[in-house]
Amino acid sequence: MKTAPASPNSLFWFRKGLRLHDNPSLWAAIKDAKHLYAVFVLDPWFLKPERVGVNRLNFLLQSLTDLRSSLKARGSNLLVLRGKPEEVLPKVWKDWKITRLCFEVDTEEYAKERDVKIEAAAKEAGIEVISCVSHTLYNTEDICAKSGGHAPLSYKGFEKAMNALGPPARTAPDLPAKLPPMDPSSKGIADKDTDVPSVSDLGYIEAVRTPFKGGETEALARLAEQLSDKGWVAQFEKPKGDPTAFDPSPATTVLSPYLKFGCISPRLFYESLQQVYMEKKEHSKPPVSLLGQLLWREFYYTAAAHTPNYHQKEDNPICKQIPWDDTPEFFKAWEDCRTGYPWIDAIMRQLHEWGWMHHLARHCVACFLTRGDLYVSWEKGRDVFDRLLIDGDPSINSGNWMWLSASSFFYQYFRVYSPITYGKKYDPEGKYVRHFLPALKDMPAKYIYEPWKAPKKVQEEANCIIGVDYPAPIVDHAVVSKQCIARMKQAYDAEKAGQNPSASPPKRKATGGEKPLTKMLKPT
Numbered sequence: 475m476k477t478a479p480a481s482p483n484s485l486f487w488f489r490k491g492l493r494l495h496d497n498p499s500l501w502a503a504i505k506d507a508k509h510l511y512a513v514f515v516l517d518p519w520f521l522k523p524e525r526v527g528v529n530r531l532n533f534l535l536q537s538l539t540d541l542r543s544s545l546k547a548r549g550s551n552l553l554v555l556r557g558k559p560e561e562v563l564p565k566v567w568k569d570w571k572i573t574r575l576c577f578e579v580d581t582e583e584y585a586k587e588r589d590v591k592i593e594a595a596a597k598e599a600g601i602e603v604i605s606c607v608s609h610t611l612y613n614t615e616d617i618c619a620k621s622g623g624h625a626p627l628s629y630k631g632f633e634k635a636m637n638a639l640g641p642p643a644r645t646a647p648d649l650p651a652k653l654p655p656m657d658p659s660s661k662g663i664a665d666k667d668t669d670v671p672s673v674s675d676l677g678y679i680e681a682v683r684t685p686f687k688g689g690e691t692e693a694l695a696r697l698a699e700q701l702s703d704k705g706w707v708a709q710f711e712k713p714k715g716d717p718t719a720f721d722p723s724p725a726t727t728v729l730s731p732y733l734k735f736g737c738i739s740p741r742l743f744y745e746s747l748q749q750v751y752m753e754k755k756e757h758s759k760p761p762v763s764l765l766g767q768l769l770w771r772e773f774y775y776t777a778a779a780h781t782p783n784y785h786q787k788e789d790n791p792i793c794k795q796i797p798w799d800d801t802p803e804f805f806k807a808w809e810d811c812r813t814g815y816p817w818i819d820a821i822m823r824q825l826h827e828w829g830w831m832h833h834l835a836r837h838c839v840a841c842f843l844t845r846g847d848l849y850v851s852w853e854k855g856r857d858v859f860d861r862l863l864i865d866g867d868p869s870i871n872s873g874n875w876m877w878l879s880a881s882s883f884f885y886q887y888f889r890v891y892s893p894i895t896y897g898k899k900y901d902p903e904g905k906y907v908r909h910f911l912p913a914l915k916d917m918p919a920k921y922i923y924e925p926w927k928a929p930k931k932v933q934e935e936a937n938c939i940i941g942v943d944y945p946a947p948i949v950d951h952a953v954v955s956k957q958c959i960a961r962m963k964q965a966y967d968a969e970k971a972g973q974n975p976s977a978s979p980p981k982r983k984a985t986g987g988e989k990p991l992t993k994m995l996k997p998t
């Protein structure tokens with residue numbers, strides 16, 4: 475057997491885990507290393523506005539810029555390479571005489587397939603490969619092992635498995651102030667095209683609008699700031715909290731995009747929370763506490779990594795086979811913020827502009843698209859979120875969409891969010907709606923959630939004619955929500971009886987029994 479060289483030339487491949495703190499794979503890369511080459515590979519497959527929206531791409535590039543300057547401060551650098559990792563990496567490991575390759579474990583389906591290929595090619599080239607778990611609190615396989623060999627499908631089951639494992643591993647120590655250098659004579663390391671590009675360099679023309687900035691520096695500051703109000707942390711309870719809060723800041727931490735890209739370590743978040751709880755003995759508990767939220771992340775990661783076909787309805791053993799409708803006009807109206815329900819359209823506008831919305835706001839639009847009103851497949855909504863969210867994270871996203879559409883995890887399909895009264899409860903004046911839908915900014919509070927009910931004169935005074943300046947509702951919630959519940963019951967019953975309801979989906983036209991309100995409710 476070939477033994478690893480005493481002073482390896484290490485290649486560290488950043489993918490997620492865009493941070494220097496708590497980075498065990500980076501520690502493995504620098505151990506006794508003579509040289510360290512840190513790279514990120516921009517795969518052109520992802521770099522398309524129809525796959526990744528401008529806000530998330532920009533967030534990623536900001537994170538890379540931040541990482542680059544942190545590495546430079548430690549005598550190293552980050553080289554941004556372009557192309558398919560399977561092609562780019564073998565080229566550089568030959569050029570740079572690499573003998574050790576390190577990266578963080580990624581449990582997403584596409585990443586696992588890619589990493590298996592890279593690992594095999596590296597080993598073939600005589601390169602030692604080391605990868606460590608640090609994107610999740612636990613190795614998802616260990617959770618499954620404590621849960622009878624499968625992913626727990628309830629939070630209780632998850633907690634039981636987790637408790638059997640004990641607390642997660644401690645965060646890795648801080649890295650040394652100086653990292654091993656690159657060999658200055660190495661081919662290509664000073665090339666301009668290894669700099670971090672901008673979104674426009676990558677062909678994006680749309681403006682970046684999200685107020686959130688990517689990077690480890692920003693993430694650490696955000697974590698410190700959010701946890702500095704210890705009373706708030708101790709009392710945190712979801713689903714309490716205001717989904718309409720946006721100015722000056724939302725009601726939850728907005729750590730999700732930083733966790734998605736690994737700008738912040740989940741174990742650092744975990745340890746920081748434990749410190750607060752040590753001080754504040756009276757505190758909320760999972761699943762509703764802030765720690766509970768972090769554990770939901772872990773729950774979905776475990777389910778995704780150990781469920782075949784998790785990201786689709788078909789052949790997914792945990793997903794109910796509900797025969798959703800194929801009504802592209804409904805789907806498009808939802809995606810383009812044109813349902814005529816201000817609460818729904820404002821949330822979708824926040825998604826387009828910020829790439830982030832409060833959890834309960836996500837609930838409302840996901841319920842509306844699927845089992846609540848439009849009866850469109852969760853996979854379609856998931857894809858829109860996947861493209862536009864700055865925290866778009868496949869394991870969490872698909873899991874929550876299955877939950878909200880009552881396809882898995884949650885089965886109370888008869889509990890539907892009202893697109894009229896839900897937002898009003900938190901924000902009777904409609905500040906949130908006015909901000910994200912300026913067409914309605916002068917609509918009196920009385921009509922802000924149901925502008926089609928405003929008399930013509932009121933609409934004129936508000937400079938917002940329904941059907942002209944803002945659409946009339948595409949469906950009548952009071953009617954369609956009842957139809958949807960009945961259809962969900964039918965689908966559940968069919969599944970119980972062993973039938974496959976997907977085989978013959980009942981037809982439902984956009985202009986069916988419920989009549990689109992665009993025609994039904996003429997503005998008076």
Ligand SMILES: Cc1cc2nc3c(=O)[nH]c(=O)nc-3n(C[C@H](O)[C@H](O)[C@H](O)COP(=O)(O)OP(=O)(O)OC[C@H]3O[C@@H](n4cnc5c(N)ncnc54)[C@H](O)[C@@H]3O)c2cc1C
Nearest residue numbers: 726727728729730767768770771833836865866867871874
């Ligand atoms: C339909 C739908 C789709 C979603 N898609 C995503 C997604 O793509 N990426 C994503 O990170 N979250 C997703 N969520 C979960 C949740 O809405 C966000 O994680 C949360 O709103 C992010 O805001 P925050 O960081 O302020 O959360 P906080 O309440 O401050 O929670 C802290 C962290 O806990 C985790 N967390 C919180 N809620 C959940 C949850 N329900 N499931 C899993 N982890 C959770 C997140 O990592 C979050 O950053 C989705 C929810 C729904 C209903």
